[in-house]
Amino acid sequence: MTDPDTVCVRSAFQHYVFHGHGPMPISSMKRILKKIHGSFTDQDLDKLLGGWKTGSGDGLDWHNFLTWVMQGGQISQAMTMDSPITSLELFGYMPTGAPVHRIRLQSRMGGMLCGVSILTRGATVQELCVPDRAGQVEDVVLGFPDLDGYNGPTNFCYGGTPGRYANRISHGSFELDEHDGSGGHKIQRHNCSKNWEGPESGQSHTLHGGYSGFDSKIWEIAKVPWVDEDGAHVKLSYTASHGEEGFPGSLEAIATFSWSVNGTSGYRLKISWSATTDRTTVVNLTNHSYFNLDGAASGRDVLASHTATLACDQWTEVNGDAIPTGRLVDVEGTPMDFRTPKRIGENIKDAQGGGYDHNFVVRGKPGEERFVGRVESTSGRYLECLSTQPGVQFFTMQPASVFDKATTGKFGVRYPVHGAFCLETQHYPDSPNQPSFPSTVLKPGGRYAECCSYCFGVTQ
Numbered sequence: 001m002t003d004p005d006t007v008c009v010r011s012a013f014q015h016y017v018f019h020g021h022g023p024m025p026i027s028s029m030k031r032i033l034k035k036i037h038g039s040f041t042d043q044d045l046d047k048l049l050g051g052w053k054t055g056s057g058d059g060l061d062w063h064n065f066l067t068w069v070m071q072g073g074q075i076s077q078a079m080t081m082d083s084p085i086t087s088l089e090l091f092g093y094m095p096t097g098a099p100v101h102r103i104r105l106q107s108r109m110g111g112m113l114c115g116v117s118i119l120t121r122g123a124t125v126q127e128l129c130v131p132d133r134a135g136q137v138e139d140v141v142l143g144f145p146d147l148d149g150y151n152g153p154t155n156f157c158y159g160g161t162p163g164r165y166a167n168r169i170s171h172g173s174f175e176l177d178e179h180d181g182s183g184g185h186k187i188q189r190h191n192c193s194k195n196w197e198g199p200e201s202g203q204s205h206t207l208h209g210g211y212s213g214f215d216s217k218i219w220e221i222a223k224v225p226w227v228d229e230d231g232a233h234v235k236l237s238y239t240a241s242h243g244e245e246g247f248p249g250s251l252e253a254i255a256t257f258s259w260s261v262n263g264t265s266g267y268r269l270k271i272s273w274s275a276t277t278d279r280t281t282v283v284n285l286t287n288h289s290y291f292n293l294d295g296a297a298s299g300r301d302v303l304a305s306h307t308a309t310l311a312c313d314q315w316t317e318v319n320g321d322a323i324p325t326g327r328l329v330d331v332e333g334t335p336m337d338f339r340t341p342k343r344i345g346e347n348i349k350d351a352q353g354g355g356y357d358h359n360f361v362v363r364g365k366p367g368e369e370r371f372v373g374r375v376e377s378t379s380g381r382y383l384e385c386l387s388t389q390p391g392v393q394f395f396t397m398q399p400a401s402v403f404d405k406a407t408t409g410k411f412g413v414r415y416p417v418h419g420a421f422c423l424e425t426q427h428y429p430d431s432p433n434q435p436s437f438p439s440t441v442l443k444p445g446g447r448y449a450e451c452c453s454y455c456f457g458v459t460q
Contacts, residue, residue: 083107084232084259086225091119091126092147098218100147102126103225105232105259107267112137115232116259116269121150122215123161123236123255125289127410130267130456133380138295140381140456142420145410154407157288160215161255161273162208164240164247165440166286167359167393167429168196170323172206174432176248176441178280192246199353200320208288210245214238214253215288222254231260231268242279249279251442266457275448282440283448284427286389290397290420293377297411301418302377302396303345308421310338310373310394312360316428316437318352324430324437328361336360338373344396344421355398355418359391359428366390366438369451373423380458387425387452390438395422425452 030042084107091102106115114137117127128141143158144150150158172194175187194204195211208215223235233256240251253275262268273285292298294305315336317327331337335351336358348355364370372385372392385392397403397420404417431437442448 084227084261086227086232086234088221088225091121094121094147094218095151100218101221103221103234103257105225105234105257107232107259107261109261109265109267110135114267116257118234118236118257119150119159120219120221120236121147122159122217123219123238123257124150124215125159125257125269125287128269128289130381131458132295133458133460138297139410140291140293140296142290142292142296142407142409142415149407149409156403156407157208157215158407158409159287159289161219161285162288163214163238163253163283163285164209164245164251164275165192165206165282165284165432166208166288166424166426167284168323169206170321170430170433172204172210172246174282176280176282176432178248188248190246190248198321198323203321205321205323206245209247212245214240214285219255231258233258247281249277249281249442249444251275251277251281251283253283253285255285262455262457266455268453268455270451270453272451273448275442276446277442278444280441280443282432283442284431284440285448285450286393286424286426287452288422288424289454290422291375291383292420293375293381293383294379296409296420297413299413299416299419301345301416302421303348303418304343305378306344306375306421307341307377308338308344308373308375308394309341310360310392311363311371312373312392313339313363314361316359316361316391318358318429322353322357322429324359324428324434326434326436331360338394341374341376344375345418348396348418353399356394356396356421357398359393359426361428362387362390362392362425369453372425372452375421375423376459380460382457382459383423384455384457385423385425385452386455388450389425389427389452391426391428393422393424393426393429395424397421423454425450 087104091100100121103118114130119126126143129139131137172192175189178188192206193210196207219236219238222237225234235256237254242250256272258270260268275283314328316324317329335347369388372387374384376382400417405414407415427440428437431440
């Protein structure tokens with residue numbers, strides 16, 4: 001470490017803790033920092049140390065704070081905010097008493113501080129702040145200001161990480177070719193929890209991993225937030241047990257969130273997923289952020305103000321229950337054609353189901369990060385999506401019977417139908433039952449690895 005302030009803090013902190021003084025109060029650490037660097041204000045120090053506060057008192061989570069310092073956390077860098085910065089704070093407690101933390105990843109450019117907030121509940125994007133054409137920084141993702149909202153009945157996976165299988169599995173059932181323990185193979189059928197009713201047939205299917213998917217779990221902080229030349233990062237992990245929601249195998253999933261300045265005028269949120277298993281299983285991970293580039297506080301729908309382009313020539317045809325038929329259908333001449341910029345609402349009522357909630361086939365070679373699509377709004381903000389995944393679920397927040405004014409989110413806004421859009425990069429829905437689709441099977445010794453980038457900028 002080259003930051004002299006950090007070296008001094010490390011030495012003072014080690015002396016205090018390891019010479020019988022016990023846990024260090026925040027007030028004591030503030031006094032040490034002020035002695036080292038007289039320009040630090042109480043407000044500056046509250047921002048720095050607030051991420052390591054324990055409970056409602058003066059306690060400092062000295063173990064994690066010291067870990068951050070020892071792993072390269074730079075005190076002066078964090079205080080001046082000339083570079084990407086991170087913070088960690090208690091967001092609330094689950095009904096079980098389990099704590100939920102919020103990690104902020106931020107960077108400053110042109111005098112504006114922008115960034116993303118990640119919750120350990122569900123590996124959730126809770127907040128994402130970027131500027132518009134006029135330089136106004138606003139939150140552009142829907143969600144809730146507290147845990148009551150995320151734990152409530154109108155949380156439709158806002159910003160979460162669905163799993164272990166994002167999207168739908170027909171009738172919650174699939175077969176896998178597994179080792180039988182004697183060197184041979186056997187076909188094993190697995191039945192998952194069925195948490196979604198098909199609108200046409202009334203039959204039950206599995207959606208986003210079942211009744212209690214990864215988006216509702218408490219993820220561990222696998223690596224404390226850190227900063228390097230590539231930006232600000234945090235790594236979260238969750239291990240699903242064998243049989244959880246009916247899926248086979250103990251699966252360790254990792255989601256790494258990275259925030260950085262993108263070029264000279266934009267920002268980038270990159271999400272990388274990986275997973276390993278001890279038994280043959282299926283896995284499909286994505287992020288379910290709901291974007292409104294006019295600002296989450298606007299309370300407006302996106303139909304007229306947002307223009308979308310998708311690098312997709314085909315989509316996976318579905319039946320009335322939104323389950324794929326197995327056919328890939330050309331978008332040309334249909335409401336599904338976004339190959340050139342088109343207002344989202346231009347012919348949305350002609351789309352199957354009266355709105356977009358469909359998987360599109362992304363051009364190019366799966367496994368290589370490539371352009372997925374771009375959405376622009378009249379605010380001047382744009383979002384470009386890149387991904388290694390073969391598909392993307394374009395979702396426009398319907399039907400009205402479910403979404404219209406059902407959710408009261410951040411800023412006290414009641415979200416309207418079509419109040420946002422999602423670009424959920426993914427493997428295709430129901431791939432375990434569709435042999436012609438790219439495989440979602442993960443075997444012991446293998447590694448699932450995918451990534452997605454959301455890049456934000458401004459048009460003039």
